[in-house]
Amino acid sequence: MPRGMPHGNSFRKFGGPDKRLHLLKTLVNALIKHERLETTFAKAYETQKYVERLIDITKYGKSNLxxxxxxxxxxxxxxxxxxxxxxxxxxxxxxxxxxxxxxxxTEWTDKDMKSHGKMAVIELKGNPLPPLPVKEGNPHTLQNVLLAAAKQDWDYQRSNVKEN
Known part of the structure; x- marks a missing residue:
């Protein structure tokens, strides 16, 4: 089931249709203005769809009605x-x-409200801001250990073939 359609709902509510639309318009404007936003994951995920569609539509040009x-x-x-x-x-x-x-x-906790929220950063690609840090994989997981060992074996076999 896609993330945007839990239990048959086609979109998240965000307090009703009017509030949802106002919130999304505000987030779309802020993302265009600042090119990077930090908000909850749900809001960022919904905003991403609208911004990408809006940029697709602007490719039609200013003369298009x-x-x-x-x-x-x-x-x-x-x-x-x-x-x-x-x-x-x-x-x-x-x-x-x-x-x-x-x-x-990472998840955060507001001590006053006792709420947990999954936060996200949404940004436009190619922006002039410094890049976001990329999460590195854990080198000690089973897959990564096996891949590292296989790479060492491969390098060892290639070096022995070149010497002979």
């Missing part, structure tokens, strides 16, 4: 519209999909 309607609805501020068309569109002109990156952070 559908493109203008969607951009005016999702990005009402003129500064973000200019950034969308003049900065992000040329950056992603060669890309066909996947304009964003979603990195899951």
């Amino acid at each position: 559908y493109c203008n309607d969607m951009v005016n609805f999702w990005v009402p501020e003129e500064a973000q519209q200019n950034k969308l068309f003049n900065v992000l569109l040329p950056r992603y002109s060669e890309h066909s999909r996947k304009y964003t990156r979603l990195a899951v952070l």
Whole structure:
């Protein structure tokens, strides 16, 4: 079952349809403005779908009526519209999909509210910000130990073949 459809619901509620739409518009605008956001995983995952679709739509150009309607609805501020068309569109002109990156952070606890939240960072690819740290694999897992041993055997066999 896809992550976005638990128990037959096609999308997350986020407090009702009006609040959900307002929240998503705010997150889409903030992501276009700042190019990186830290929020909960659920909000970041939902925002990712809308931002990628919006960038696909902007490829139609400013002269397209559908493109203008969607951009005016999702990005009402003129500064973000200019950034969308003049900065992000040329950056992603060669890309066909996947304009964003979603990195899951460790869980956190708010002592006052006693709530646990799965946090995530969503960013636009190719942004000028410093890169996010990449999670390295554990070298002591069974798979990684076996792969390292196989690589050593392979290197040893290749070096013996070259000597003979």
